[in-house]
Amino acid sequence: MRKYIFFITIIFIFIAQNVIAHGEHKKEPTSIAEAEEKSAIDPMYATQEEESDPLENSGLFSPSDLFMEGEIVPAESNPKSDMKMEGSHNEHNDPNIPKVVSAEHKTVDTSAKGYGMAAGITLLAGLVFAGLTFIRPGE
């Protein structure tokens, strides 16, 4: 019997310590908004201000375009669903319509990033083909 009393006493002491440690155990329940606000500044998720985004100035991403234009637009107002095309092919002289430059094949600029490596890969592919053609292993 003493053993049980001692055990229960120990448990209550731990619970009491826990209550004292947290203090405000009778606090009003936190609202969702408050919880979200807190979570936003939770150090686990918060980014430090001095950290800069390496792609910030790349022009590729914009922090404001979380939702895309036309993403939650009713189908009837979506311009893509309106199949009335303006004008005829290769002719649009209306100054209000932006000029569209048609994309064409171009010769690769030798100053393109990694051109030397690309030439090397192509040369390697050529050597493999030449080797297989002259040696013809397995044929």
Add this chain to the structure above:
Amino acid sequence: MANGFTKILEDRLGIHLLEYDIPEHSNSIKYSLGGMTLSSFGVLVISGILLAQFFIPDPERANRSVHYLVDQVYLGWYLRGIHFWAGEVLTVTMILHAIRVFFTASYKNPREINWLIGIGIMMMMVTLLFTGTVLKWDQEAYEALAHFLWVAEKMGPFGLPLTEAFAQGVPLLNRIYMAHISLLPIIVIVMIGLHLFYIKYHKLSQLPDATRPAKNIPFTQHMAYLRRAGSGILLLICLLALTITPPLGEEPVLGLEVTKPPWQFVWIYALENLWVPSLIVAPPIIIGFLLAIPIVDQNKERYWKRRPLAITVLVGFILIFAALIIWGSVTTMTHSM
């Protein structure tokens, strides 16, 4: 030592099962066009996986992400070039393969099923080509999608899953990207597997003018030939990627129709110029015609000189398509959708 190691590999991996006999004429370019097409498809899959690391499937960012890849990423232009040119080479070898199969009447009994699977693969490849064109999201891509949506809307409830109305709030480009990188390749791979299985099951067709069974070679010898042919295809793709950049425009101006589709679709552009509803009518007629070939043609003759009607149809088909592609390339659209 090498022989011992090879023997271990053969025993463990069952490579000796590939030693079965096939006709000697399989080791020729015209009977290896399917293998070359498969090589291009392999290049497309590998380069596509790499391209996917840099692509943002979102209407606002897709075009910019492709420009970023081409202009800023090391070897990005080369990677995109390889993917593009692999698609072009695949188109050519696939068409030549289909022509060879028709010319040698290899679709006839008992290989009808493989002709049908082949047409299915071709349709999937054309769909992959179309979805790939749309993904770069420039003016050409937008107009291609606009035409596609027009056709889908005309198809009523059958076309609904292909429109934005099916999944409102989800950009159609996103769904097209999903189809391009997962759904369609999975279907193609399964169909290629079936295609290869039925080639093995029915065996490679004999030469049409053969008077006696051809001399046989082990399949591994054909694999060695295909390895060389595949490396030649890879070299061609690399050379094209190294010298000519694929077209890439700026973000589209919505509502305009000013570009022409890639050459693979120019024939339908020409037909549309003649009669707009041909956009809806022509593809099913052509697919139906191709599927009907082994069912309608019950003539057992396989040598081309003794199949004048079939060869006339083949030549007519090629000439009509060539004429439409040339005319579509030089003409300007006269209608407004």
